[in-house]
Amino acid sequence: MAEAILTIRNPSGLHARPAATFVRAATGYAAEVRVTNLSSDPDRSASGKSLLAVLGLGCGRGSRVRLEATGEDAEAAVRALADLIEAGLGEASGSVETE
């Protein structure tokens, strides 16, 4: 099992598009991926392979989330998904587009 705790930095939190980016990536791993929104409900985790479940966590900007993965590629899954969150899930985390 592998685990990581991160902060969501996207300006509007995990709304439809960044959440979809996350789920698309999570689906690429064999491991089971669970996500918990530590800032709102630390006792409830949701499947990281369900867009519905990830949206339902209600992660806003600044939410702390825990990623947990179990299965053969658990380590790789958590590392890649954590990096993806750090990178802003396909959205520029800053609000400024250069030139």
Added chain:
Amino acid sequence: MRRLQGIAAAPGLAAAPPAVLAPSVGPAGGPQRSLGEAVAEAQRQLDALAERLRRAGRTDEAGILEAQSMLAADPELLDGVRRRVASGVAVDEAVRLAGDEAAEVLERLPDPLLAARGADLRDVAARLMRALHNVEPPRLERRCVVVAADLAPSITAELEPSLLAGIVLEGGSPTAHAAILARALGVPAAVGVLGAVAAARGANEVGVDGGTGEVAFNPDSAFLRRVVAWADARHERQADDDRLRDEPLVTADGHRVTLGANIGRVEEAAPARAAGAEAVGLLRTEFLFTGQASPPDERTQAAAYEAVLRAFEGDPVVIRLLDVGGDKPLPYLDLAPEANPFLGVRAIRVAERRPELLAGQLRAILAAAAAAGVSDPRIMAPMVADLGDVRMVHRALAEAAAAIGLKLGRSLEPHLGVMVEIPSAVLVADQLAQEVAFFSIGTNDLTQYLLAADRANPALASRQDPMHPAVLRAIASVIRAGAARSVPVAVCGEMAADPVGAVVLVGLGISELSMSPASFTAVKRALRSISLAEAGDLARECLDAPDASTGRRRVAERLGLASG
């Protein structure tokens, strides 16, 4: 006539017979498809719609429908459906119940943006139900104003735009996806119009003013006259825009300026070309590097560059080297957080720490140019401070060519240019001009650095106007330095897309303006209304103005644009 007041959601005026779209009611008879087939069909429809929007350059709306396509096959949603089916519920009823339950979970979320996704989910469930029953989505038979309790975004995207005169919704908000789509389509819309469905059922015609939120049922002649006047004005504007699309960027007395497009994705290249771009003045390459855990491989990069080069058929494409820093952290870059990322390790400064990133990008660009048969690829280095930075990139370029067995010479002669955005580059522009092929001024960053006014700070918005005489003088001195060495000077910042700014830039002697294609017609219209000499006079006035707003007002008055 009966009036109802709603909330303005998409500007414009229209009047037409109403088409009341009722929430879809399942037809009689049992489902004609299995759940799996229905999911596949719903995804096929949504993916096709998303693809159509993406090709039209409407990437935000396409993203909405792509997320819906994922929801249609969501494992939790389908688990909910199968659980109900297992306990004896009919499959279409199970889809409706599971969709409602999941939508309610989302609608209870405190974040309004996430709560609004409940409507998306109901939309997906309704589409799955239609697919189960093999029913086509609603279609308009004639031009009409669509009136509904609420309108799912995917339905809005599916309605034939030429038959959609207006949209009136009882629910919704100006930020609802249906409103966003209406604005993108240029269809007038009012939302939050309580009682609209009942009122429309008894009306022969419905008028909507999407700029005020006013809805008229059986509108009187005064309302209809406003509709006609608006339609005439729009028609004229449209005809003018169509005519301008095929016209070059030129002053009233025929002075030509190159029209470039700023693009940030491969898919934007063809629409930019179709909109009349003669060049790509700025290809941002960040899209290849963000949102993933490791850098893109060279083949992926080269394929993207080659696609843009081919779309422009040999016309210049300026590929800007990766411009990231602490404000857009990339996981594989491992840059420490900085207090002032815009004054930090960004753009080519990153290359000093991670030379392999720059080398890989340069190799990919050269390979793409060779594959596309472009002998003079344009490469632009961002955040150049001095000649040392230029030489570093020149060296890296020579090494990159050698590494992939390409000889630099007449058959492959990359043009290295620099983005002028750091004030130091302005002051040493005469030195830079000796070793670069072109300048492109990034007015957004140049303005924030010259005026010490953070672009991201809304409290300083009035201090970020590139019409400031200091910014204009900086631009003028870069043009002089370039002219002495025959180095062309382009502008790829926001200023080029602003009719006032564009006129002044041309007056100063800029030879290429590069901007988002959405601004092409406005800038063409402004430039065609003025001679080169008059633009020069205005530019000189602005150079001597006491501040940015004085010069801006002066030019806006001359162009007949409302100031502010």
